[in-house]
Amino acid sequence: MPFPAPTQILAVSASSAAIWTFLVYTLLVFVIAGFANKLLKGRNFLSEYFLGSRGLGMWAFALTFAATSASGGSFTGFPAKIYTHGWILALWIASYMVYPLCTMGLLGKRVNQVARKSGAITIPDVLRDRFNSRTFGLVATLLIVFFLSFNLIAQFKAGSIILQTLVQDVSAFQWLSGSVSSMVNGFEFFNEVDPGYFSCLVIFGGLVIVYTTYGGFHAVVWTDVMQGIVMVAGVAIMLPLTLSQIGGMKAGTEQMARMIPPRLGTATIELDEAEESARGLNNIWIAQEDTDGNRQLFRLSGTISVPADAKIVTDIDTVEIRTPEEIEKLWANLIESHDDGLWTSVNTDAGEVRQIAIVKGYTHAGEGSLIGLVARFGDFKDYQYGAGQRGHYVSGPAPMPPAKETGDAKQKKDGPTDAEVAAAAGFLPLGMAISFFFMWAISGTGQPQYMVRLMAFKDSRTLRRSIITVTIYYGLIYFPLVIIFCYSRIILPGMENEADRIMPAMAVTLTENVGHGWLAGLLIAAPFAAVMSTVDSFLLVISSALVRDVYQRNISPNASEKTIKRLCYLTTLVIGTIALVCAINPPQYLQDIIVYVGSGLASCFLFPVVALLFWKRSNAIGCMGGMLVGFGVHLAMHAESWRQGGEFTNPITLFGLSPVVVSLAASIIAIALITPITPKTSEELVKKYFEAD
Amino acid sequence: MNSPTADPVYVNSKREGIIILIIWGLGFAWTVPYCYFTGFQTTTENWELTMTWGIPSWIFWGVAFPWFVSGVLSILMCLFYIKDDDLGQAEDEVPLSK
Numbered sequence: 067m068p069f070p071a072p073t074q075i076l077a078v079s080a081s082s083a084a085i086w087t088f089l090v091y092t093l094l095v096f097v098i099a100g101f102a103n104k105l106l107k108g109r110n111f112l113s114e115y116f117l118g119s120r121g122l123g124m125w126a127f128a129l130t131f132a133a134t135s136a137s138g139g140s141f142t143g144f145p146a147k148i149y150t151h152g153w154i155l156a157l158w159i160a161s162y163m164v165y166p167l168c169t170m171g172l173l174g175k176r177v178n179q180v181a182r183k184s185g186a187i188t189i190p191d192v193l194r195d196r197f198n199s200r201t202f203g204l205v206a207t208l209l210i211v212f213f214l215s216f217n218l219i220a221q222f223k224a225g226s227i228i229l230q231t232l233v234q235d236v237s238a239f240q241w242l243s244g245s246v247s248s249m250v251n252g253f254e255f256f257n258e259v260d261p262g263y264f265s266c267l268v269i270f271g272g273l274v275i276v277y278t279t280y281g282g283f284h285a286v287v288w289t290d291v292m293q294g295i296v297m298v299a300g301v302a303i304m305l306p307l308t309l310s311q312i313g314g315m316k317a318g319t320e321q322m323a324r325m326i327p328p329r330l331g332t333a334t335i336e337l338d339e340a341e342e343s344a345r346g347l348n349n350i351w352i353a354q355e356d357t358d359g360n361r362q363l364f365r366l367s368g369t370i371s372v373p374a375d376a377k378i379v380t381d382i383d384t385v386e387i388r389t390p391e392e393i394e395k396l397w398a399n400l401i402e403s404h405d406d407g408l409w410t411s412v413n414t415d416a417g418e419v420r421q422i423a424i425v426k427g428y429t430h431a432g433e434g435s436l437i438g439l440v441a442r443f444g445d446f447k448d449y450q451y452g453a454g455q456r457g458h459y460v461s462g463p464a465p466m467p468p469a470k471e472t473g474d475a476k477q478k479k480d481g482p483t484d485a486e487v488a489a490a491a492g493f494l495p496l497g498m499a500i501s502f503f504f505m506w507a508i509s510g511t512g513q514p515q516y517m518v519r520l521m522a523f524k525d526s527r528t529l530r531r532s533i534i535t536v537t538i539y540y541g542l543i544y545f546p547l548v549i550i551f552c553y554s555r556i557i558l559p560g561m562e563n564e565a566d567r568i569m570p571a572m573a574v575t576l577t578e579n580v581g582h583g584w585l586a587g588l589l590i591a592a593p594f595a596a597v598m599s600t601v602d603s604f605l606l607v608i609s610s611a612l613v614r615d616v617y618q619r620n621i622s623p624n625a626s627e628k629t630i631k632r633l634c635y636l637t638t639l640v641i642g643t644i645a646l647v648c649a650i651n652p653p654q655y656l657q658d659i660i661v662y663v664g665s666g667l668a669s670c671f672l673f674p675v676v677a678l679l680f681w682k683r684s685n686a687i688g689c690m691g692g693m694l695v696g697f698g699v700h701l702a703m704h705a706e707s708w709r710q711g712g713e714f715t716n717p718i719t720l721f722g723l724s725p726v727v728v729s730l731a732a733s734i735i736a737i738a739l740i741t742p743i744t745p746k747t748s749e750e751l752v753k754k755y756f757e758a759d
Numbered sequence: 760m761n762s763p764t765a766d767p768v769y770v771n772s773k774r775e776g777i778i779i780l781i782i783w784g785l786g787f788a789w790t791v792p793y794c795y796f797t798g799f800q801t802t803t804e805n806w807e808l809t810m811t812w813g814i815p816s817w818i819f820w821g822v823a824f825p826w827f828v829s830g831v832l833s834i835l836m837c838l839f840y841i842k843d844d845d846l847g848q849a850e851d852e853v854p855l856s857k
Contacts, residue, residue, distance in 0.1 A: 160822045163829040461798055680772070759847070
């Protein structure tokens with residue numbers, strides 16, 4: 067399936083002021099990287115490059131931790147889920163109420179202390195030194211590289227989509243996209259790649275790779291601080307704008323309560339005229355009315371690529387609006403002003419209907435323009451849970467869209483897959499609600515990319531004050547995000563097939579509606595900042611794993627600092643470039659990948675790290691066993707879904723519980739069973755890490 | 760029981776970790792059952808929307824309220840319970856102090 071270009075987001079133009087905001091922001095990032103690079107001189111290179119010399123103060127530590135955790139998912143995948151399922155996402159994300167306390171407080175002091183005692187710079191370093199086991203360190207390194215590389219690709223995709231939203235109406239960018247398009251034309255690899263997306267990927271990826279490579283950990287931390295501020299400012303601006311445009315919270319929630327989930331299907335369009343060159347069509351609404359006066363309203367999703375000299379395009383994902391109130395409102399805004407003479411009669415299986423097609427962007431202003439085409443609609447599917455009923459967007463377990471069918475799925479199994487059966491129970495049945503309360507706070511504690519930050523704060527006092535800061539910070543971001551994007555359903559209906567773009571679309575719509583388009587730049591900078599701060603951290607964690615854990619500690623322990631330095635720069639550059647190339651044809655579901663990676667890392671790392679920090683009897687074999695069992699069970703539950711014909715990222719459950727809970731349980735049981743029957747760790751190591759100096 | 764020679768960071772971290780897990784458990788024990796029994800159409804016949812401050816009441820009392828309480832508990836814990844332990848110094852930090 068082609069990766070859909072987000073060009074429809076900016077039917078309204080991003081003002082040049084928005085571009086300026088973005089350019090200033092980018093410039094600041096590079097200034098910061100320049101300062102950070104100066105810090106590298108005169109210090110232990112590895113410790114400074116990968117860990118900031120363990121000297122982070124309160125603001126730097128708190129905001130780098132918060133910004134890294136926030137990730138692109140918070141501003142792309144999470145809003146998409148809120149848009150699709152409604153208020154239930156407040157329960158889905160609820161364990162963020164204790165997230166900072168758990169993720170920073172549970173392991174913080176101890177992991178920091180053990181890393182100082184052993185001189186560890188990376189998490190595999192800690193694991194290896196605690197038991198003096200080279201194999202354990204290598205296994206941990208491989209798992210980190212596997213999971214984070216996967217996530218890096220998804221984050222690159224998110225960053226590129228956001229950037230494209232901002233710049234696509236700029237003529238220089240359109241020229242660039244056109245040039246790129248002609249350059250890659252004929253290469254099979256680029257067949258299904260939108261040239262605009264590709265250009266943005268290269269700009270975004272290049273930017274992050276260069277400043278991370280050049281500046282190292284301090285560049286990442288300081289840019290995180292700036293990005294953390296940008297994120298909270300973005301939310302603070304969006305919330306009042308949203309509330310003012312939907313008439314307040316009460317009115318918004320009441321409207322959501324009246325919503326009926328849409329139906330999803332496909333359409334084939336026949337244009338009145340072909341054009342000599344290829345073109346993309348966005349934001350097309352089709353109104354259809356039968357002879358009895360029954361009205362239907364459809365929105366064609368994504369960018370529709372019309373090849374040169376072609377008039378017919380097939381298989382266009384389409385959303386049919388089902389809420390009578392919404393149809394009435396949209397009809398009044400978009401359709402009624404057009405004369406009867408502009409409608410086209412169409413013969414369908416159900417009899418004769420009349421149709422009109424309108425191109426209309428997201429702002430309230432303007433009526434939209436007519437486009438000459440006739441649409442024929444294929445089979446439409448109802449939601450698997452909540453179809454045809456009101457009230458599901460304000461209650462649990464919340465609406466669940468129909469699963470997208472793949473050719474493989476049809477071939478492999480005649481009946482419903484386990485994932486489809488689960489979907490019929492709604493988005494968040496009880497078992498999943500329990501799983502997600504574990505997922506965020508508990509599994510967040512087991513993420514090596516956050517643990518490495520716990521090795522970098524200066525002292526205990528910094529940790530305490532940072533937990534307070536992040537607690538307040540997350541309170542200011544996550545609950546308001548739920549409010550904003552619940553109501554985005556009202557402001558931007560019909561985006562179910564392209565919900566990953568709801569954040570930038572809202573940024574543009576909200577600001578243009580109040581006549582301050584320049585603010586869109588700042589708002590779009592928020593998710594952009596979130597993605598950047600995650601990507602740069604992941605890049606460093608991966609390159610540190612390879613340089614420190616594989617090269618320095620296993621291949622060449624006596625390598626000179628100059629060699630290590632060159633290798634650090636080179637590895638960061640190469641890993642970033644590989645991820646960038648993979649992101650040219652990226653996986654489709656961003657949030658699912660983020661959940662897969664987050665839960666997978668927790669399954670592997672949480673209990674082994676807890677055991678080695680707090681259990682004197684723990685040993686390398688027991689912890690490694692727990693790590694591999696956690697990995698295996700987690701992978702098996704995803705692979706089983708794929709084997710049954712479902713999506714790999716939509717795993718099977720066990721007793722209604724998600725893989726993270728099951729694999730964490732398996733991991734702790736494995737550690738508890740293996741450790742007592744395997745040899746103890748040496749007394750010397752126990753004394754070093756569990757007794758006062 | 761910890762030995763008198765036990766590392767204070769290890770001892771204090773373990774004690775603090777238990778309290779943190781209790782706070783997590785309290786949040787879990789309140790939030791999930793409350794939302795399930797008051798906000799799910801599958802558990803209540805003729806479920807009707809009620810609102811508090813413009814948001815569904817089950818979200819307000821099931822998520823927003825415990826979120827606020829957990830925030831306060833987290834802050835109190837950081838201010839009065841978590842100890843300022845000396846975490847030591849790594850060898851690679853020495854150049855900094857020169």
